[in-house]
Amino acid sequence: MRQPLVAGNWKMNGSLASVRELLAGLKAGIAEVKVAEVAVCPPAVFIPEVQGQLSGTPISWGGQDLSVHESGAYTGEIAGSMLTDFGCKYVIIGHSERRTYHGETDQLVAEKFTAARKAGLVPLFCIGETQEEREGGITEEVVARQIDAVIEHCGVDMLGEGVIAYEPVWAIGTGLTASPEQAQDIHAFIRGRVAQNSAAVAEGLRILYGGSMKPDNAAELLAKADIDGGLIGGASLKAEDFLGICTAANE
Numbered sequence: 001m002r003q004p005l006v007a008g009n010w011k012m013n014g015s016l017a018s019v020r021e022l023l024a025g026l027k028a029g030i031a032e033v034k035v036a037e038v039a040v041c042p043p044a045v046f047i048p049e050v051q052g053q054l055s056g057t058p059i060s061w062g063g064q065d066l067s068v069h070e071s072g073a074y075t076g077e078i079a080g081s082m083l084t085d086f087g088c089k090y091v092i093i094g095h096s097e098r099r100t101y102h103g104e105t106d107q108l109v110a111e112k113f114t115a116a117r118k119a120g121l122v123p124l125f126c127i128g129e130t131q132e133e134r135e136g137g138i139t140e141e142v143v144a145r146q147i148d149a150v151i152e153h154c155g156v157d158m159l160g161e162g163v164i165a166y167e168p169v170w171a172i173g174t175g176l177t178a179s180p181e182q183a184q185d186i187h188a189f190i191r192g193r194v195a196q197n198s199a200a201v202a203e204g205l206r207i208l209y210g211g212s213m214k215p216d217n218a219a220e221l222l223a224k225a226d227i228d229g230g231l232i233g234g235a236s237l238k239a240e241d242f243l244g245i246c247t248a249a250n251e
Helices: 016-032 044-054 080-085 096-101 106-118 131-135 139-154 180-195 199-204 215-222 239-248
Strands: 005-009 037-041 059-063 090-093 122-127 163-166 207-209 229-232
Touching: 005 207, 005 239, 016 037, 016 044, 016 059, 016 239, 037 090, 044 059, 080 106, 090 106, 106 122, 106 139, 122 139, 131 139, 139 180, 163 180, 180 199, 180 207, 180 215, 215 229, 215 239, 229 239
Parallel strands: 005 037, 005 229, 037 059, 059 090, 090 122, 122 163, 163 207, 207 229
Antiparallel strands: none
């Protein structure tokens, strides 16, 4: 039985005051979350505050990115060991915004997956297609390529040590949404693709949905057989909305 995971990606949002308010709200409501594992991924500068506020609670935390390098002359980069120094459990890799705005390739993302595991972090490995790719009928081809890059670089067993987050890029911040059936179809394809290499890894692998999951659609999405949680963007910035998604896993 795969435990659902609901992870909040705060992206480049927040101030020290708003972060403290958000964390207070999460701590006040976390007791209502009976089933799901809960994590938040703040901007790096807020990780020490998150660690201080969430230590001793059921909520985990992580980074939004990491370097493939362990140390050195890489201005602006953050090593995996730096994240673990501040208690991080997770790190997001391969997010569509990193792929689009920073030119991250499948190969670089695979290298980051390895770097994360070497540092003892659990990668939240993002994959997904753009609207142009979906309209071109190549969704499965794109998703398969992204998964295969990690398997070829790391091996399927290491892939199983992470979490996959499927994010249809066309459904993020556009007002468009994937139906629960559309999301389930791709999640099932992802699990099947991994199963071609290892049925055991595929069965245990958690696959999150990252396409605008909200309190009002979370329960229906989480009820699908191959949707094991969510990677939450905007809704993770409001404690009430984020906890609403987390508690949907109770149903």
